[in-house]
Amino acid sequence: MRTYVSPNYQAAARPGRTARHPVVVAGGGMVGLTIALDLARRGISVVVLNAAATVGAGSRAICMAKRSLEIFDRLDVGARMLDKGVTWSRGEVLFHDRPVYRFDLLAEAGHHFPAFVNLQQYYVEEYLVDACRASARVDLRWQHRVVAVAPDADAVTLTVETPEGPYRLTADWLLACDGAHSTIRAALGLDFVGQVFRDRFLIADVVMDAAFPPVRRFWFHPPFHPDGSVLLHRQPDHLWRIDFQLGAEADPEIERDPARVRARVAAMLGPGVRFEIEWISVYTFRCRRLERFRHGRILFLGDAAHQVSPFGARGGNAGVQDADNLGWKLAAVLHGTAPERLLDSYDAERGPANDEDILHSTRSTDFITPKSEAARAYRDAVLELAGRYAFARGLVNSGRLSRPAVLVGSPLNTDDDAAWDGGVPPGAVAIDAPVGGTGWLLERLNRAPGFALLRFAAPDEADLPDVETIFITPEPQAGAAHDHAGLVAHRYAAVAGDAILVRPDQHVAARWHRFDALAIVAARDRALARAAPSRERSHGKA
Amino acid sequence: MARLDTSPRLDDPDALFAALMEVHRGLSPDASRRLDARLILLLANHIGDAAILAEAIAAARAAGDDG
Structure with missing residues (x-):
């Protein structure tokens, strides 16, 4: 099948x-x-x-x-x-057969996407x-x-x-x-x-009618696979992803044998569960x-x-x-x-973003596959403590899940020139929020494919070259996005009169507690690398 | 800035040493190692100051290099 x-x-x-x-x-x-x-x-x-x-x-x-x-x-x-x-936001980590840590990656409402x-x-x-x-x-x-x-x-x-x-x-x-x-x-x-890791892992995509909830479930040393970790994810079409840690000594040819994989899955699911294996992959990673x-x-x-x-x-x-x-x-x-030098900012921005991904991924891997007796002892100590003490749950690392990159220190950002009490700083990606009747802020931004200005003000005639203004108002008003739940103002820490410049990729370029057309145009030009890089920016920020 | 306090602070050093010996009594090397790790994690959380912990890690390593 x-x-x-x-x-x-x-x-x-x-x-x-x-x-x-x-x-x-x-x-x-x-x-x-x-x-x-x-x-x-x-x-x-x-x-x-x-x-x-x-x-x-x-x-x-x-x-x-x-x-x-x-x-x-x-x-x-x-x-x-x-x-x-399959929509999900919750994860559960188990040690042997006991849950030791649960997380919810999006506990708040008011976002279009999960x-x-x-x-x-x-x-x-x-x-x-x-x-x-x-x-x-x-x-x-x-x-x-x-x-x-x-x-x-x-x-x-x-x-x-x-x-x-x-x-x-x-x-x-x-x-x-x-x-x-x-x-x-x-x-x-x-x-x-970078680093190459020796541990082998086995992926089995299994078709079955199972009653597990759509929760990312991660076991360290479960009874059905005592020598390693197991990760379970639900996919559409009654398909389940099961990822078994095999260790560094595993032979990929032997581990790919469908009968062997069937036995591993059967041990996990218990007697009487019917399943079929659709895809097998044995892999290492870097x-x-x-x-x-x-x-x-x-x-x-x-x-x-x-x-x-x-x-x-x-x-x-x-x-x-x-x-x-x-x-x-x-x-x-x-x-x-x-x-053309705008293209250098692709490296300047995605380089650090990917370094962050590599750092998190390496740390997760070091936790999941301890490389020494000491590493193993600390890892198991964390899991032993986590069932009883909240502080240890923060140390459990079964994967720190992908978050949008914050382009800190990008040469395209214009730094704040006034204090902001939180919100979305330059370099961070615009956060979604409900607007209008059933619409979304990012949906509105999608209709402005170039630069956009979020203006927390009633619509006026002010015109900006190559920047589309989106007016945001707390009351319904013609020509404005209605912030009916107050979540746009809340998430952007914005008050009346504020203006936030958003790049075509929906990262914030600059923000002000005022409307200043010259400053907006200058920030847009900086985000397009039109202004030559300043001395301060050109040193050590790449 | 807080610093790692390495001045003598224990009222009864012999009692602490005895308590550590007692808790490890009869444990396998692996179990002992995990117990020490749990102890360090509990104490590290109690201290809760990354700078002091970094200093303690460096001090522990340096003291082992001397011999």
Whole structure:
């Protein structure tokens, strides 16, 4: 029984002549498709080269974080993912057979999207493909495999293998979204820095009718698998993800044997539970990154640029944020509204963001797979204390789940020039809140694809160049978003007269307790890297 | 700024030493190790000051390097 049949996309014909394109995306996975769709919606034509003829095999990155869903919603595929996926926000950690720690990642109401939706990566990719195919600006080329890369100062020339033979094409910009085994990275001879972990893990996607709630459940040394940890996630289609820690000595060939996997799952579920195994994967992982994500006219995104362990759902969600960060910048450069150096800020912003993901992921992994007797003793001591003492629960680390990056210290931010009592500081992503009748603030921002100004004031005639103003009022008013629950003002710590400048990727660029058109234009210019970097910013902040 | 207090502060050092010996009596090396870890985590939380804890970690390491 298969719960999913992969679509079979027709191979693209081999082009007759060497054409030049503004943007070529190598790799049509989740990240490549996301940035292709984003660029297309910003008026840029994109060629996507994909070696396969279908979406990725296996459920892979199943946990779509709130921020990824918001980004997908801006691309008009978020609702479809929310409908199909399994919504969850709660997690439970067990030691032996006792619960020791519970968490809720989104305890408050008033957000369009939940903390997480579990959805197999092949669905995410299929929905993105459907949206790309509906766009006249995305040229999706299935079974076109990049085999050689020749970058120079003005362009990148690619050699592409197809079923009908090879051809060449040139790109102004090449986006390497070709995964952990990136051909582009290998062709450029770039190395990763970071750590490789020896422990092996086993993923089994199991079809069953089970009554478990949609809670992320993590066991340390459960009775049914005493030598390691086990992670359980619910997916749509009655599919369950079970992830067993196997240890460093496990033989992947033996562990892949379906009979052996069946025995492990049966021990977990107990007698009388009927199940079928749909997908088996034995894997190890790495926590590492390229030193730089931009190499001239080639930019690296997703797993091609950085890799983490799966604990924390920081792989796919980081890649989607990479695409979100780069899309508007590349479009601005191609439209001639920003200088090329704006693309350096992709590295300056996503570098530290990915370092944070790698740090969390490495710490989680060190907790889950202790590397020494001392590490093991401390880990078990934490779990022994956690059942009884609240303080120890904070030390339990079964994965710190993906949060949207806060772009602290970005050269594109304009620092506050007055005191704010909390709210959303420059660099942080705009927080959702209900507005109007049944609408959402981010939905309103989605309709302003460029820069937007949230103005806590009644609508007036003030006009700003290339910045769309969204007026926010506590009472219903024509031409304003009605903050009926007061949650916009509350979450942004805003009072009447405040103004918040939001970038095209919905990160806050600057905020003021006043309306000052000159300051707003200056902050917008800084966020577009139009102003030359100041001395203070250009040292040690990269 | 708070600092790690390494001046003699124990009223009855022999009693503390005896209590530590007593609690470890009969434990396997693994169980002893976990007990010490639990003890350190409880005390670390009680202290609750990251700077003092960092100083204590450094002092513990340095004292072991001397021999």
